[in-house]
Amino acid sequence: MNMDVLVSLCKRRGFIFQSSEIYGGTGSCWDYGPLGVELKNNIKRAWWRDNVQLRPDMVGLDASILMHATVWRASGHLDHFTDPMVDCKACQRRFRADKLDEQSWIHYCPATKGNKFEVPGGEPCKHCGARRTLCPECGKGELTAPRQFNLMFKTFMGPVEDEAAVTYLRPETAQGIFVNFDNVLQSMRLKLPFGIAQIGKAFRNEITPGNFIFRTREFEQMEIEYFVNPHETIDGRPADEAWHDRWMEERLAWYRRYGIRADNLRLREHDKSELAHYAKRTADIEYRFPMGWSELEGIANRTDFDLRQHAQFSGKSLTYYDEDRRTHVVPYVIEPSAGADRSLLAFLVDAYQEEEVRGEKRVVLRLHRALAPTKIAVLPLLKKRTDIVATARELHDRLARRWVTVYDDTAAIGRLYRRQDEVGTPYCVTVDVQTVGDSDKGEAGDRCVTIRERDSMEQIRVPIEDLSQVFDRLLGEAAWDEVARAYPRAKS
């Protein structure tokens, strides 16, 4: 599929709008519309439930976005997140100024009649003695003066800028967890291993935002910091390494559980040169996006780096008392860090399908029922029959108390179904003449409605009294076939 198709659908159907669009839009920022916010909330809710509420070893946290500036000194972000960069004026390549002298460079040597060859990093040319001044890649272009790239959003706490304390919008939610490690440990009486989870906004001045909501400067993370005792072993392996593997499996399974096709997911191990300054090992969960395989979630072994740094900078002890070994330990931490917006994009991309039905194109979002923004649409088959409309409205109001339900009577039934398909509504309930009967002919209604399933377009006839219990199952764990079996099929 093409990303533009999805961008267009998202706008047209109220999932995602360009930020500040009436002013021409603003780069890299996107707003979630009425359906988008439901979808995103559902994703976050599923993540929270599966990773926090259903696990005895996990607790949650919601830390402030603005933190003490020293946090970012301790975490290493202030040093590592700001790089001086230079550009080649000829070939447009960009380089880190501080790494320029380390890399080999292309040289057109005047002493050898302008022959082109590569000189090792940091060394002068053996023939003419020249040192590198031009672009190391093309050997021809001049480089611009170094420019400072600050990947953190700097801001001021306090209304008077001169007197205010400089701080930063957090570039990751993780640090909020680390600085609260001891608070959580003490208040919740936790034993290793345990994890702290957090969902929240983070901000990075990405050099190259883009690909719709894939890389944005303001984004939402779903992070877990899972603390383990480095002195323990599991099946003969250090606990941190064993838990790293477990979390990779667990997280991969999570995406599959909510409908992402296995062959669109893969794990990619970082090689040594790619590792962040704190990481012992990192593996990414990648999804096959329209623009190629890209990271959904990074699962890193951050070792005891962060707790040690914060202990040092704050002067507070951030240790855990190991009763068995009668010693204080600094836990190691495994960090599964997922992007909420990226997940949402992956769920959308994976769910989007076009198919041909009776010679017409049908666009359907096969979203997992737990994620679908609206669960049920109630549709009257005939709009001018007031009894049908009244029954449909009544049904809608009843169902809406428990599930996100919409009512629509503004078009013919076929069109109404297609609209719901396009936004991924898993079930439609249709009220027809048989439901309410025909008082002119003295016929009583059967008080049954049709439930139509999105993916198969199959329909069953269900008594209104059963609806609540049927949707409990259809929107819970039960498979469609399992539920549908008990009811007569309706022809479409």
Place this chain on the structure above:
RNA sequence: GCGGGAAUAGCUCAGCGGUAGAGCGCCAGCCUUCCAAGCUGGGGGUCGCGGGUUCGAAUCCCGUUUCCCGCUCCA
């Protein structure tokens, strides 16, 4: 920041010097008892913005902003 492309209706796009168009969607009515049916009607755009050329600019020129795609970078 550099290079390239683009900016016209909600969406997709045509128009490329002579008073703003199509398809789809949307809204209303008629019709219709189950998968984008039909008919009638309707709303909606100072053609990104600013300047210039011209009798006349969506169209040509200059500037500018924004978006998209590459490149550099991604904790």
